Structures are given as C-alpha cells and as structure tokens.
Amino acid sequence: MDSAPDIERLQQLIADAERPLVLTGLGFGQDVDVELNAGQSDWADHASLETLLVEPARFWSYYYAAATEISKREPSAAHIALARLQAAGVISTIIAQSADHLAAKAGASDVIEMHGNVLTATCERCNERYGLPEVGAFLEQADDGVPRCTNPGCGYPLRPSGTLWGEPLADDAVSRAWELAAKSDAFISVDSALRTIPVSLLPSVPLTRGVPLALIGRTPTQYDRYAQVVIRSAGAPIVEALAQRMLGDPASGRIAR
C-alpha cells in the first residue's frame, strides 16, 4: 500500500497547526508492551491494585521482574523521530499511554505520561521515591517479599509510582491532557485504539471545536469517520517518514543504526 499521499496530508495538517497535540498508544514504536492494554492479560492479573493490596508478595515478584524488563527498553527510531519533531517545534506536547518512559528517553522534553512510568516506587506515608534497582535490593532483603521504605522511623510498604491496573489515572495527568486538548489546533493519535476511558474520550475535546484529527494505527477507532486523515498502518514508519520529510536527516548520529 502506498501511504505517501496520506503522509502528505498528515504533513499538511500538522504544518497548518501551531499546537498539534500527539497521543501515542501502548504499542507505539514497538510490539512488546501492548499486553498492558488487555484486561485478561498477565499484567492486569498480577500488576493490579487489588493484587498489591491483597497479595503484596505475589504482586512484587511479578511486578519487579516485568518493570525491570520494561525499564531496559531503548527508544526506537520512531520515538526519536517524534522527539525531533517536538524539539523542532513541529508538534507540541506528547501524551503517552505507555509506562515505559521511552518518549522522554528519546529526548522529548514535554511528555504527559498518562499512567506514570514503571521506573520508580513510592512510599505513600513519607513520599520518598526509590528507583527500581533500590527496590530490587529491598526485595532481596525482605523476609515477606514486600519492599519497604528505608527512611528512619518509616518502614511503610512501597508501591509503584505509576498507575496500576484497576486504578484511576493520576488527576494531574488527566487535567493537563484535557487542558491541552482544549487548546490544540490539531490532534494526532498514533497506535492508540482509543478504547479505554478516559483517554478514549480525549479526541472528542478538539473534535467538538472543529479541530482536525489524524488517526494512525492498525486498529479502527470510533473516531475514524470524523478524522481528516486516517492511516491504517503501524505508526512507527509513518512518524519516521514524517520526520524525514519535515526535518530531513537527523543531524546527530543518535538515529543511525
């Protein structure tokens, strides 16, 4: 399928806007973390608020291993392309649904992580934060399989800093995303099925103001019929092609492989 005409229309839509807002889905730039999206998945079963509260040792044995794997991922060429587009002022904020922190790792400076990220754990009593490697060390020392805060006099059980399955999204992330959606003059969704509330409602904010939508991804969405541009393919090659067209070859060697 020749997607060049579609990319050209996408490029025009973005070029005509001053504040294009970009939403990236769980699977953006890679295939491995889409399991986070599935209600019946391992992640949903093990990495849920309910499991943390009811069976914290089982929670941590699964979560620590899974989060460590996710934390080792490196940004793909598509993450880097998106960060370049932001650095050049072509797009504004990136709203990321995945918890892998890869948009920021790729160099994007303005990212809303709707689920937080998996890189830290937090003490809810004293608000101390710990990196995953520290959590791993605590787990090794813990008799009951539960990592605890090491601040003097605290010792409270830790929890992941990001949002768990079955938990509402953080208020600050949601309110900032809605605020930006209300001000955007173009909305681009990449690799998001737009099925999970509240993010699934986000495109309706620009849409009701007549702001153009572009939807890129393999999965049809409820907004397809309202969108100016729909590209039914994986987002990564489209974003990379867009950066190539709008910015040329990357000046740094970061993208070279």
Ligand SMILES: [Zn+2]
């Ligand atoms: Zn504490």
